[in-house]
Amino acid sequence: xxxxxxxxxxxxxxxxxxxxxxxxxxxxxxxxxxxxxxxxxxxxxxxxxxxxxxxxxxxxxxxxxxxxxxxxxxxxxxxxxxxxxxxxxxxxxxxxxxxxxxxxxxxxxxxxxxxxxxxxxxxxxxxxxxxxxxxxxxxxxxxxxxxxxxxxxxxxxxxxxxxxxxxxxxxxxxxxxxxxxxxxxxxxxxxxxxxxxxxxxxxxxxxxxxxxxxxxxxxxxxxxxxxxxxxxxxxxxxxxxxxxxxxxxxxxxxxxxxxxxxxxxxxxxxxxxxxxxxxxxxxxxxxxxxxxxxxxxxxxxxxxxxxxxxxxxxxxxxxxxxxxxxxxxxxxxxxxxxxxxxxxxxxxxxxxxxxxxxxxxxxxxxxxxxxxxxxxxxxxxxxxxxxxxx
Numbered sequence: 001x002x003x004x005x006x007x008x009x010x011x012x013x014x015x016x017x018x019x020x021x022x023x024x025x026x027x028x029x030x031x032x033x034x035x036x037x038x039x040x041x042x043x044x045x046x047x048x049x050x051x052x053x054x055x056x057x058x059x060x061x062x063x064x065x066x067x068x069x070x071x072x073x074x075x076x077x078x079x080x081x082x083x084x085x086x087x088x089x090x091x092x093x094x095x096x097x098x099x100x101x102x103x104x105x106x107x108x109x110x111x112x113x114x115x116x117x118x119x120x121x122x123x124x125x126x127x128x129x130x131x132x133x134x135x136x137x138x139x140x141x142x143x144x145x146x147x148x149x150x151x152x153x154x155x156x157x158x159x160x161x162x163x164x165x166x167x168x169x170x171x172x173x174x175x176x177x178x179x180x181x182x183x184x185x186x187x188x189x190x191x192x193x194x195x196x197x198x199x200x201x202x203x204x205x206x207x208x209x210x211x212x213x214x215x216x217x218x219x220x221x222x223x224x225x226x227x228x229x230x231x232x233x234x235x236x237x238x239x240x241x242x243x244x245x246x247x248x249x250x251x252x253x254x255x256x257x258x259x260x261x262x263x264x265x266x267x268x269x270x271x272x273x274x275x276x277x278x279x280x281x282x283x284x285x286x287x288x289x290x291x292x293x294x295x296x297x298x299x300x301x302x303x304x305x306x307x308x309x310x311x312x313x314x315x316x317x318x319x320x321x322x323x324x325x326x327x328x329x330x331x332x333x334x335x336x337x338x339x340x341x342x343x344x345x346x347x348x349x350x351x352x353x354x355x356x357x358x359x360x361x362x363x364x365x366x367x368x369x370x371x372x373x374x375x376x377x378x379x380x381x382x383x384x385x386x387x388x389x390x
Contacts, residue, residue, distance in 0.1 A: 001069055003186075007251050011065035025245045026058040047228050055233060059241040063248050067206075070185040071198055073218035075225070077232055078244060082181065082201030083109035084237035085215030089197050092227045093146050093175045096122045101139045102148040103130035103160060107179060110148065130160040131291060136168055149178040149195070151298070155307055155344075155364055157182070157284045159291045162298055166194025186258055187301035197223065204335025205303065208250040208257050212243050257337075260369055261304040267372035268379075272308050272365075277383055280309040280358070304367035305334055310386075312361055315345050315353035317389040322363070324385035327370065327378040334366035339375055341365050 001010070017024050031050040033039040042051040050056055060078060068076040079085045090113060094100065100114060104127040114125040128135040130149065147169050151160045162178070169176045178190045181201040190198045200206070202214035217227070232238060239247075265283075273281045281288075284295040285302040295302070312318050322330055328339045330346075344362040345353055354360050367375065 011062040060244040071218040074221040076218035078239040079215040082215035085199040085217040088231040098145040100125040162193040210336030282307040313390040324382040339368040
């Protein structure tokens with residue numbers, strides 16, 4: 001299916017809504033029936049009709065079809081956050097006494113789920129270094145029901161061999177789940193490599209405007225229907241029609257934005273690599289990246305995220321650099337129109353900063369839609385602000 005068709009036409013039955021170019025926001029909580037029998041059938045199978053917008057909604061339906069097609073999956077659900085998509089995907093595939101094998105340092109709210117919520121129900125977990133397939137082989141237990149992946153992860157971009165992990169999991173009857181937020185379906189296709197469930201934060205590139213919080217979960221029709229009839233409906237975490245409409249709007253320019261962002265990134269990257277105050281730059285599709293060969297195999301692009309390390313002996317130096325930026329905003333997330341930066345030291349007390357720990361000196365930088373020169377000038381003046389600091 002052509003990308004242009006998915007983004008601009010798929011699921012848009014314009015004759016059904018006055019031939020409008022933009023689909024309508026069906027802002028309704030529920031739907032009326034003409035007969036008791038019609039209502040009875042809706043109660044019996046809410047996954048197949050309109051009954052109550054906590055379940056299905058016409059505006060959301062357009063978005064679901066587009067996102068499933070982008071993932072090359074059979075179906076998908078759209079949640080009101082990426083964390084909700086993670087929660088439903090994992091919860092649907094574990095029971096008391098099960099074990100989860102996860103890559104180390106997953107997204108914060110996946111980590112909290114593994115460490116604080118699921119243990120209440122006797123679900124255990126193990127973290128492993130996912131860069132080595134043997135660690136998955138050695139980490140599987142008799143009660144392992146889920147392997148949780150994040151490739152690349154969102155700070156240092158470690159990858160997993162998705163085909164290798166998928167084959168191993170299938171041989172052991174284990175469900176694989178991946179957070180594909182970094183790449184989006186345009187730059188990585190986990191289903192083609194055998195992964196069972198693919199999720200992403202639509203807050204990021206799908207939205208593209210930093211005005212929606214949402215999550216996507218894609219999979220087989222049978223799996224998605226099962227999750228819909230249980231976790232999705234019970235938790236009540238489905239996206240609202242207006243936000244679904246905003247995501248449809250964001251999809252129109254997804255490929256154009258990603259192309260622009262990556263082109264700018266490849267101009268900013270050498271500036272950072274060659275700057276005397278930087279001792280490390282991490283970008284998955286740069287030949288210096290330790291897993292570059294695997295990245296080239298699995299990913300067709302890397303988007304706008306990179307991480308760099310400033311040579312600094314004090315936390316104050318990194319803080320001064322970030323505080324001096326005039327146009328790059330300090331904020332979490334990525335994928336919007338605006339360039340962003342977040343220093344690792346923001347997550348710790350200054351007295352705990354250890355310059356000898358490379359992780360403490362990391363800054364994650366997202367390149368948005370500004371011009372390369374504009375961003376480089378801003379970075380350069382912030383570096384000048386710390387030229388006298390150690």
